[in-house]
Amino acid sequence: MTELIVMTWRSLIRSLVPIALVAILALALVGTLFLAILSNIRQGNEYRDRLDQSLETRALTRQAYSALQDAMIGERGYLLTGDREFLEPYEDAVDRLPVLLDQLVALTAGTSRHQAALQLQELGRAHLEVLARIINTFEDVGPAAAIEIVAADDGKRTMDQIRDIADELIVAEDRDADTHSAAVRAQTERFERLAVALAIAMALLLFGAAVVAGRYVLRRRRAEQELTRGGERFEAASRAKTEFLASMSHEIRTPLNGILGYTDLLLDQSLSSEQRRLAERIQFAGAALLTVVDDILDFSKIEAGQIDLHPQPFSLETLVRNTVSVVTAVAERKGLALEIELDPDLPEAVVGDEARLRQILLNLLNNGVKFTQEGTVRLHVACDGSLNDCEGLRFSVSDTGIGIPEDQRKHLFHRFYQVNQSSTRKFGGTGLGLAISKRLVQIMGGEIGLESQEGKGSTFWFRVPLAHARLEDIPEEQGAPAGETSRKGRILLVEDLEHNRDLARAILTQAGHEVHTAENGAQAVEAVQARGYDLVLMDIQMPVMDGITATREIREMPSPASQVPIIAMTANVLPHQLKEFGEASMDGHVGKPFKRADLLSKIDVWLHRVQGEGRTTSTLPPLENATLDDLREMMGPEWVESGLRKLNQQIEGTFGDETDAQADRTELAGRAHQIVSHAGLLGFEDLSELCSRLEESCKSGADLAAPFEKARTEAQLVRQQAGRILG
Known part of the structure; x- marks a missing residue:
């Protein structure tokens, strides 16, 4: 394949050489013409600016001279009639003339007309002063005195000088305007010739480009078709993956629910030691399979951005020691030493998602034990040096295991990645643990990394910000014994599969609840209409009517039936499925297979709200209300x-x-x-x-x-x- 690509490129290069030479010459010609056009445009703009200046100078000169004439006519009319209406053109000229003269002087600055403009400005202002003196004398002393000033003044000679200067400026600007107009026309003609030449050169260049592009059209079309087919295959694969995950989740979780649930009930019975050992092995195997399913679904949630955190105060030391105790038995069987190092400056309690932190630590500890054949696995917890007052913690798990080659470290936090091809077979695992851990750490606002030496061991670390708390803030464990709840309620259990229905009913009845059952959504709607319930546990995939449709119909009933809390109890736990539950106004969900303690705990929480405080509605999402209520x-x-x-x-x-x-x-x-x-x-x-x-x-x-x-x-x-x- 590589040789074919090289040969193809060599053939293409040989065929493109003559075309490339022609293209280079055409580009040089186009560049030369383009520079000539730019020069022509620049000169043309200069001529246009000069033409505009000449025309404006001429216009200002005429306006200034006209204003002086208007002022003089108004002054004479006022002297002859005494009518102040004649002063209106005079007063207008007095307002406009200084501005016009200033503009004229500024416009001619740096030109040969500047001196004439200054003379015109001086004479114009002087003439206005004379006219003003005459009008003031006429009003203060009388007509005779004003006429004497007129007779003695050489105003006519001043106006003659002004007229001569104005005529000189106008004639000169007319001459310049004609010159500049001719230059602009010449530049325009030259521009047209250059444009034609540039168009021809561009046509040649485009022709050359078309020849080159033509060689790629068919190949590119084939590539685009292949890309389109690839995109369609990718979308189909993505849909298939989602459908597969949904199907796998439901089909595996549903029987697992029965396996783990009935095993849990079985272990509550009086069993012989051998029977208990076998039941515990069934429970362990089921839990291991559930862990694999949960890893895959966790990563699916992470990809969809729907991982939720549930922060609350917890004891840091208790978390660490309980987490380490989970892997102690495996480590002891391998002859490994497990060590814990806690910084003495650590706070006794912090606020965070204890379950997710435990998940991260278990991933790292399990990897350390799994990949270490002899020696020590050490968990060290200390204050994060990058934050003040120990408001962040740094967790590190070190081992004396196989180590990680440097070239593979950057891939280690990628999904499904194993250090080598034999790792999955030899050590087991899905290859998702580190990818999930990295994303969880990032969601908590922290970062994760590693240090390793091949053959000597590795240290995986992460740091997260955690607020301080007090030990007395840590919520107490539920006081009710296992299998009981602190509140009893009337619960409608909606489940189509008989073994799941029997299992849930047994657990709920054992906990002291009054349980009614329905086998599909239609029966659930009829049951809620017929009598009141404190809580509805609703399966989703059922015959006749599914759980989402049933929930929507219940929400449309009149109160109080429409207000009953509805909890989805289903194996459908993918992010888009959970979103659909919320859109249907369900109040929460319990995933299958459920743990008895988790199920009873969630039921107890909702019964507490319904029986203790009454069900309330809110404009906030349920998670945020629950989190803030818990924190409050x-x-x-x-x-x-x-x-x-x-x-x-x-x-x-x-x-x-x-x-x-x-x-x-x-x-x-x-x-x-x-x-x-x-x-x-x-x-x-x-x-x-x-x-x-x-x-x-x-x-x-x-x-x-x-x-x-x-x-x-x-x-x-x-x-x-x-x-x-x-x-």
Whole structure:
């Protein structure tokens, strides 16, 4: 293939040599003609400027002389009749004449007419002074005295001088105007000849270009057709991928829901040690398969920009030790030492998404244990030196494993990438863990990296900004025992598959809830119309009527039936599917396979809202309300309001002036980075994600117009929401 490409290019180059020579000559000719035309245009403009100056000088001279005549006629009429109407042309001339004379002097500056213009200005002003003295004498002393001044004054001689100077200027400018007009015509004719020559040269050049282009037309057409077919194949593949993920998610999660759920119930029974060991292995295998599915779906969410953060206060040391305990058994089986190093200056509690931080740490720790055959895996947590007052933390996981070749490190955070072809087979894994970790760290407003020596080990690190909290701010664990909830309610369970329906009903009944069931959306609508429920758990894919259609029909019922909380309980958990649930006015979702504790916890939260406070509606998205409500309860309303005001200030500083904001990429990236973590902390995930993309565009040198506008639009919506909350 390479040889064919080289031969093709050599053939093309040989055929293009004569055409290239002709094109070079044509370009030289075109360049020469173009320079000549530019010179001609410049000279023509100079002649036109001189012609305009001559015409304007002539016009100003005539206007000035006419104004002097009007002033003199008005003065004589007033002396003869005493009628002040004759003074109107005089007064108009007095206003206009100085301006006209000043313009004339300025216009002729630097020319041979300048001296004459100065004389005309001097005589004109002197003549006006004489006329003014005559009029004042006429009004103050009387006609006789004014007539004496007229008789004694040599005004006629002054006007004769003015007329001579004006005539001299007008004649000279007429002569120059004729000369310049002839020059302009000559330049125009020359320009026309050069334009014709340039057109001929351009035609030759275009002909040569057409010959060259003709050789590529067929090939380019074939390439475009292939590109179009490739684009169609790509779109089809993208649709197929989405459909496959949706199908895979539903078809794998649905049976997994039964496997894990019934295993969970089985483990609650009295079992022999061997039976419990087998049940636990079933549970472990199911959980492992669920982890693979969750990794793929997590990355799908990340690609769609729909990863949500749920910040709340938590104990840093507890997070670290609990996370390390998850991989302890695997490390011990391999004979590895697991070490924890905690900086003594670390805060006892911080505010952040504990679950996502645990996910990142588990990814790094699992990789460290997986790729280390002997030695130590160490987790070190310290204050981030780039931030003040330990408002950021740096986590690092070091191992003494196989290390990573330098040429492969830049690809390591790409999806599905493994260090070598045998890694997947030898060590296992989907190749998504590091890609997911990197994106989660970026969403939190941090960064991730690695240091490695092949054959000696690696250190993966990430830093994230986390606000300080107090230990007493950490929410207490639910007081109800496993399998029970603090509130009991009447729940409608809508599920078409019998084994899933039986499993969910068993869990809910065991927790003390009154459970009614429906096998499709139509039955659910009838049930809600017939009696009141505290909560509806709605499957999505069902015969007769699906869950989304049923939810929409329920929302159109009169209150209070339309206000019942509806939670999607489904294996459909892809980003576009979750968006569809929200558009149908569902209040939340529980993914299948669900964990009993998670299901009961979410039900308890909604029952608390319905039974304790009543169901309320809001113009804010559910996530933001829930996040802010949680933060208000944990940190206090003053803390939340202070955070919203600070976010508003950051938005104003970043998006207040579009032109100024985009002038300095480095500064804009820094401001966007601040919003990423702050907005995510307060639950404004869309703004956090868009600002993260804007920061990446600033750093990569990409065009900022589109990401800036999207982030600014979302920021304006957030400011409006924050304004309503702050009142």
